[in-house]
Amino acid sequence: MKKTFVLDTNVLLHDPSAMLRFEDNDVVLPITIIEELDRFKKQPEITGRNARQVSRMLDDLRSKGQLTEGISINGDGSLQVALCRRETLLELPPELEGDKADNAILAVALELKRQCDSPVVLVSKDINLRIKADALGLTAEDYKTDKVDVDDLYIGMDKVVVASEDIDRLFKLGGVALDQEFFPNQALTLIDEANPSHTALGIVDGASGKVVPITKLSRSGVSRISPRNREQSFALDLLLRDSISLVTLVGKAGTGKTLLAIAAGLQKVADERLYSRLLISRPVVPMGKDLGFLPGDVNEKLTPWMQPLYDNFDLILGTQDSSGKPDHWRRGHEELIEHGLLQIEPLTYIRGRTIPKQFLIVDEAQNLTPHEVKTILTRAGEGTKVVLTGDPDQIDNPYVDAASNGLTYVVERFKNEPLAGHITLLKGERSGLADRAAALL
Template sequence: MVKQDKDHKVYVLDTNVLLHEPLAYLSFQEHDVVVPMTVLEELDHIKDRKSDVSRDARVAIRGLDDVLRDATPEQMLEGVALPTLKLENHRTPSSGKLIIVNDHLFPDSISGLPGNENDHRIINCAVHLQTQYSDKKVLLVTKDINMRLKAKGAGLKYVEDYRTDQLIDDIALLTSGFKKVDGDFWQDVGECQTQQNGRYTIHEVPKSLVPDVFCNEYLIDDTNHFAARVVGYDDEHIRLKDLGVERLMHRQAWGVKPKNINQGMALDALLDTDIELVILTGPAGCGKTLLALASALEMIIEKGIYDKVIVTRNTPEIAESIGFLPGTEEEKMAPWLAAITDTLEVLHKHDESPVTSRNYIMEKANIQFKSVNFMRGRSIQNAVVILDESQNLTASQLKTIITRCGEGTKLICTGNLAQIDSNYLTPVTSGLTYIVERFKDFEGSATINLNGVVRSRLASFAEENL
């Protein structure tokens, strides 16, 4: 059943790995992948639920069926060759197998865990394989921390998290989108080439000053005067767009002015039509939604650059209840997008009738509320798309939305990694973290971490102390 090659490993997959990435078994091309019968049973129960993971369960089942469809029962137990992956125009030959194991046949006494729980059966299966193939490295792969602890306690030598889509090990390593240089930046520069590009000045400085920059990263220093954005670089030089702190702090959109330098950098990126993707991260109350919406209104109503605003967000744990809300799709989405309507009222709180102004602006800017569930298959043109609460989305869900954006569309993703509602995501595995790292060196994207709470003194204290 299992190859006897010394370096050949045996991976036992837990159900949550296939829910996290339905085709995860393809990541182990040169090794054997074991899917216990209990995992298939759990996928079967989940696929019919009215929840956000039911689709992933169905995709996993269909994927397994594609590999095993023509296999006989004997071949399934022996193992069926994993499909060959095509990576960057090169086909990587697969030497691994996909094996279905009937873990119900193994005695519970192997691991010592009671056999009435699915997690225990899967651990039991891994321990049994470890005993059966003592010369092999048998690994249980699960995203359940408690299950990893129990597996080690039951005698399993190797237990791992599934990390192929995890680009960083610690959320503290996630880029903030800007760097603060110690002291006075220009003191260390010396001579540099400078050219005028329209209203802006472009400087070319040695890369040795800031060696690890990326496209559209902002640079500031301790003088509170210097601010620039990286617009290009090579092995020797960095091209900087000179912005200046004073100019950033005087940027405004729809009457909103930045309250700190982070918001100034965010507004600069939001109002730049050459940047098609802006990712705003930070704690509750730092102004993510306010800046995104104000910039959208400025570019649509005042400047006429885009035609409409599409506001969308994930609806965690309410996929089964959204259909029972009365009205159209937008009316069903209204409770989940109250943050947008609240923000519109804040932007017009000094008007004689804020509610009337809000309704007028919603019509004037053609603001549409859409559920992420219904974005698949669309092609969005000449619009500003605001993806709110994007920390609750997986990388594949975010890919679905980003690939919907057609010509002349700007996507603004906002999210707070401290407020993840999904049971299947953590800050390091969130799709928001994934796209921040994947897009950080893309010339058409910018990331800004708005790390200061500006909502109120109460909100600031709660963010820091609760």
């Protein structure tokens, strides 16, 4: 049945194209949304850009007719900007009195419920507004277009029981075809049906569909980092495989996501010279209360945000002595920066750029919206590899959650793509304490 969807401002700030994503249903924007967009449009971050984009889209739609009368979109659907009647606003309970934007949105939805024969649904990412709407007898939903089921999130790995001959062919012939359907670049543990303790690790080749052995590493590992468990071995294989342009690594704290990505990036940039530069970025989102403006130039301001990355470089390059004090005779990442092999910058400066032939790592990607991740991936030029790392359980961005953040969104959308690979890291390797804390707390 055709429905009428009333959108809240936060839905449009989350996805500027949301008003066009309801197929052949009717979409209504309360007039108060326009006022709120005007308030948000001056913000410098993604919220401000989204507000300006929505305003431009609405301005373009004005050429097709009167917004207050409804404009045809998506075939049988329509888009309308609805005015809030003062009489309906006064009918709200005393606790909801006033000209607050949420109250105006509720009043518009109530008025439409009386007038429309079709079901009216209020769509908002504000949990409290959905609760208020339910108390008033309105149907309210979250914006689900870019949500994924976290419980069934693709982990990138599987176990397969095979004949012993298949394991032999895997290594003798360099690949084996199995009579099962797998995702491209899915990591497999092959188990010998005659001897379950006899196993082999392989990757489903994205081009041929055959299972091929994972990359054999030297004794020194990758940039002096060696995998400590099966998932890390799979992750390093995807990171080192040149045919894969996008790698996503998901895992709890201490599983080695960032360390493995940096180690693989250093080998590809500094040793193999396959990429011109290792570019590392992360969203500037604080955990807890923000400290406010920081003193110094841009590099000094970024140091607190990028310190976790510097810690990984110190570990890889051995630029910390046993006492934990930096070794000033070997500057580590600073020397790489001086030679143009490494660049570390916030995501604020990545918009509008074209990034060719670089190894791009985006750390803490769980704090990004799907729209922000799309912006990042569309920056990738010819020959660039993008690695997204993060933990959906450690989200500091108030506008996303475990089901709607950009990292999990990309994992689900790209699981069928031959150019992408994903691994969920399960075991913590930072320390016994860190592993137990992540599990128990």
